[in-house]
Amino acid sequence: xxxxxxxxxxxxxxxxxxxxxxxxxxxxxxxxxxxxxxxxxxxxxxxxxxxxxxxxxxxxxxxxxxxxxxxxxxxxxxxxxxxxxxxxxxxxxxxxxxxxxxxxxxxxxxxxxxxxxxxxxxxxxxxxxxxxxxxxxxxxxxxxxxxxxxxxxxxxxxxxxxxxxxxxxxxxxxxxxxxxxxxxxxxxxxxxxxxxxxxxxxxxxxxxxxxxxxxxxxxxxxxxxxxxxxxxxxxxxxxxxxxxxxxxxxxxxxxxxxxxxxxxxxxxxxxxxxxxxxxxxxxxxxxxxxxxxxxxxxxxxxxxxxxxxxxxxxxxxxxxxxxxxxxxxxxxxxxxxxxxxxxxx
Numbered sequence: 001x002x003x004x005x006x007x008x009x010x011x012x013x014x015x016x017x018x019x020x021x022x023x024x025x026x027x028x029x030x031x032x033x034x035x036x037x038x039x040x041x042x043x044x045x046x047x048x049x050x051x052x053x054x055x056x057x058x059x060x061x062x063x064x065x066x067x068x069x070x071x072x073x074x075x076x077x078x079x080x081x082x083x084x085x086x087x088x089x090x091x092x093x094x095x096x097x098x099x100x101x102x103x104x105x106x107x108x109x110x111x112x113x114x115x116x117x118x119x120x121x122x123x124x125x126x127x128x129x130x131x132x133x134x135x136x137x138x139x140x141x142x143x144x145x146x147x148x149x150x151x152x153x154x155x156x157x158x159x160x161x162x163x164x165x166x167x168x169x170x171x172x173x174x175x176x177x178x179x180x181x182x183x184x185x186x187x188x189x190x191x192x193x194x195x196x197x198x199x200x201x202x203x204x205x206x207x208x209x210x211x212x213x214x215x216x217x218x219x220x221x222x223x224x225x226x227x228x229x230x231x232x233x234x235x236x237x238x239x240x241x242x243x244x245x246x247x248x249x250x251x252x253x254x255x256x257x258x259x260x261x262x263x264x265x266x267x268x269x270x271x272x273x274x275x276x277x278x279x280x281x282x283x284x285x286x287x288x289x290x291x292x293x294x295x296x297x298x299x300x301x302x303x304x305x306x307x308x309x310x311x312x313x314x315x316x317x318x319x320x321x322x323x324x325x326x327x328x329x330x331x332x333x334x335x336x337x338x339x340x341x342x343x344x345x
Contacts, residue, residue, distance in 0.1 A: 161220020180230020274327025
């Protein structure tokens with residue numbers, strides 16, 4: 001496949017792998033009319049078995065779950081009349097901290113949760129209390145959550161996941177997903193992530209996030225896996241306007257606060273997608289070393305997929321600089337003279 005736009009980005013991920021900063025990586029691009037490029041390199045697993053990255057490797061998408069699954073489901077339910085984005089949580093989770101009807105968390109709206117404006121904590125190790133998935137859900141619902149300054153919050157999206165499960169009467173892990181996305185990928189075809197000391201094993205095809213694992217393997221904030229083709233399909237579906245209704249798409253990219261819309265990060269100086277990204281670019285990151293960006297105006301999107309937490313998260317990998325470098329290299333290559341024939345003019 002031609003590397004017309006990702007040639008330099010491919011060189012950057014090759015260099016990151018060669019330096020030992022990350023074991024394996026993939027970069028891929030898709031345009032509004034369906035033109036695709038991809039480049040993969042490195043190892044999907046370094047030990048105990050060495051496996052190379054291939055085009056069809058499944059990657060742990062971590063927090064991309066928030067936008068590719070949870071946000072989309074909330075928007076669909078809103079369009080179908082099952083909820084309103086300004087509904088308070090207590091409308092859909094009446095048992096949320098049920099012994100104090102005046103608890104502020106009960107009045108937090110779905111819109112505030114989607115845009116990380118509720119003031120809930122970023123992350124809390126609910127899994128540390130042990131117990132089965134039902135016990136962890138109960139802990140999530142009955143904790144006296146104190147609201148503070150708005151921060152990016154896994155807890156908020158875990159609660160959104162419970163809202164969706166209540167309305168659909170379907171556990172997260174049982175949902176039918178688009179081709180190339182899965183909550184249960186074939187283990188031997190997945191990139192390894194971390195050796196988890198809580199589970200006492202290397203994670204391969206099993207969600208990296210401990211709270212998602214404790215909630216049954218998938219939740220509103222994490223649990224999704226995807227392939228290169230799966231991610232480029234998502235990019236194409238968004239760019240072609242088929243990912244959600246026109247009204248929902250407009251709401252999704254409208255700023256709630258500077259740099260943040262519903263779910264997605266919006267372009268702003270110093271952001272993770274590179275300074276050369278267009279002003280109408282949206283993006284999101286995942287802790288495992290993944291990211292997805294879509295330039296809505298210029299009509300292209302790209303993903304960077306890595307297993308930078310393999311075999312441990314406790315190391316410096318240079319992932320943020322790599323993300324910006326990849327984004328800038330692709331944007332620099334996006335010139336009219338380089339466009340495919342169907343995009344010229």
